[in-house]
Amino acid sequence: MPGRPRDPDLERRLLAAAWSLLQSRGYDALTLTKVAAEADAHRTDVYRRWSSKAQLVVDVLAEHLPPVSDRDTGTLLGDLRAVVHDLAVSWSxxxxxxxxxxxxxxxxxxDAELAFRAMAEGRxxxxxxxxxxxxxxxxxxxxPDLSLIGDLVEGPMMHRRMLGRQPLTPDYLNALAELAHGVLTGTAVVL
Amino acid sequence: MPGRPRDPDLERRLLAAAWSLLQSRGYDALTLTKVAAEADAHRTDVYRRWSSKAQLVVDVLAEHLPPVSDRDTGTLLGDLRAVVHDLAVSWSxxxxxxxxxxxxxxxxxxDAELAFRAMAEGRxxxxxxxxxxxxxxxxxxxxPDLSLIGDLVEGPMMHRRMLGRQPLTPDYLNALAELAHGVLTGTAVVL
DNA sequence: CTCTTTCGCTACAACCTGTAGCGTTAGGAG
DNA sequence: CTCCTAACGCTACAGGTTGTAGCGAAAGAG
Incomplete structure (x- = not known):
């Protein structure tokens, strides 16, 4: 491929700037103008790589989101507790x-939605x-209906954090794990 | 109170315009500029009444959100089904x-958040x-832990609609109602 | 060495926001 | 009926963001 190759350092700086702004100011205050400024680059450099703010942020999240563990604890309840806990880290x-x-x-x-869904799917x-x-x-x-179970595990914590704006306590997460366990095994849920 | 009284018709037109735009274009495309234009009013008229787009929309929603029924069906499961169904209408x-x-x-x-929470609380x-x-x-x-139950009923449908962008089918809603019933009564959930 | 693409940089039109200011007007207070 | 005050109609401004365009210069691929 002829032509000047892209500067990988520029890309790195832009992503780092976006991540920094995302943490400190939040998504809404994040502006492509500010990202460029923080990265000591030009606004056009951002537009040359990402077609929108959403695309950029999805890339940033894919890079920085804490992973969800996938280890075998030996029991379903143990695995559920691990998964719920890791998801809660992100939602917190x-x-x-x-x-x-x-x-x-x-x-x-x-396009950004597709990328986002792929990431969510992976998690x-x-x-x-x-x-x-x-x-x-x-x-x-x-x-079980995997789609329903997924909503069941992540939905309540999403609801609690986004609408209720309350913290996810260990007790809460434990209840969530036991709830999923009860549904999956068809046993009574005692909270 | 001395001074010229506010024009109630102007307020009505602005709210109607906002509701119309909210439905046709969505929240993000809704602009105070467009609201004023659609209401055949001036942008300053909007600012004189609401301090932000969010405040205006919260008022609009409070006025137009489909209500959640509160009738006694005779059984917990019946009541849960009714509530879940009504909530799903809004989320759909x-x-x-x-x-x-x-x-x-x-x-x-x-301020807008407070108003929004009050509305959510009421629902x-x-x-x-x-x-x-x-x-x-x-x-x-x-x-039961009312807060957890609330997350449990509304969280999954929120998750499914907002992240999964999938429809809330009658089967899905029924499963949600039975799930809540199982948790509340301490009996096994069979889906 | 040449050619193509990126880069640095400036600029533009379009839009939205929030606030200010001005006469004008309507209606309550007296 | 006459004030007096606040709402109204309207214009304007400064500040910010978006998306796109264009240019010469630089850096590698071939």
Whole structure:
């Protein structure tokens, strides 16, 4: 390919600047103008790489989101507790405030939405794997509706953080894990 | 109070214009400039009444959100189904897309956030009342964590609509109602 | 060495926001 | 009926963001 190659350092600086601004000011206050300024670059450099603020932020999140563990604890309940805990770390971060703004933008940005969904999908894999393991172990009889379970695990914490703006306490997360466990195994849930 | 009284018709026109724009274009595309234009008024008229776009939209929503029924069906499960169904109507509306943008703005708008929370709080009352009735009926032994139950009922549908962007089917809603019923009564949930 | 693409930089039109200021007007207070 | 005050109609401004365009200069690929 002829032509001057892209400067990888410039890209790195822009991503770092975006991440920094995302943490300190939040998504809404994050501006491509400010990103460029913080990266000591030009606004046009940002537009040359990302077609929108949402695209940029999705890339930034994919790079910095704390991972969801996928280790086998030996029991379904243990796995669920691990997954719930790791998801809660992300939902407890200060920048989740901005997640609302991001998902709002995704509605007019099909490409960014696709990238975002791919990322979200990947973060749901540990939960699905835990269910597969539990099924092989015999802890689960009938195969569950994975989509519903996903909503069930992440939905309440999303609701609590975004609308209720309350913290996710260990007790709360434990209740969530036991709830999912009860639903998956068909046993009574005692909270 | 001396002085020229406010024009109630002007207020009505502005609210109607905002509601119209909110439905057709969504929250993000809604602009105080456009609201004023659509209402055949001046931008300053909007600023004189609401201090921000979020405040205006909260007022609009309070006026137009479909209500949540609070009637006694005779059984906890029936009440839960009714409440879940009514909540789902709101979460299925097209403008929920804009809810993300609104809640994003609420973060820098304490007054609007307060008004929004008051509204959200009110919409949670039918659920709480249903639990009270079920407790008096003897369907519920130990008083549940109302906050958790609220997250449990509304969280999954919020998650499904906002992140998954999937529809809320009758089966899905029924599963949600039975889930809440199982948790409240301490019985096994069979989905 | 040449050619192509990126880069640095400036500039532009378009839009929205929030505030200010001005006469004008309507209606309550007296 | 006459004040007097606040709302109204309207214009204007400063500040910010967006997206795009264009240019010469630089850096590698071929």
């Amino acid at each position: 971060s200060s920048w989740v405030d901005g997640l609302m703004g991001l998902t709002a933008d995704l509605h007019h940005d099909p 749901g894999e540990p939960l699905r794997n835990a269910i597969v393991r539990a099924t092989e172990r015999g802890e689960i009889r009938t195969p | 509306s097209s403008w929920v897309d804009g809810l993300m943008g609104l809640t994003a703005d609420l973060h820098h708008d304490p 949670g009352e039918p659920l709480r009342n249903a639990i009270v009735r079920a407790t008096e009926r003897g369907e519920i032994r130990t008083p």
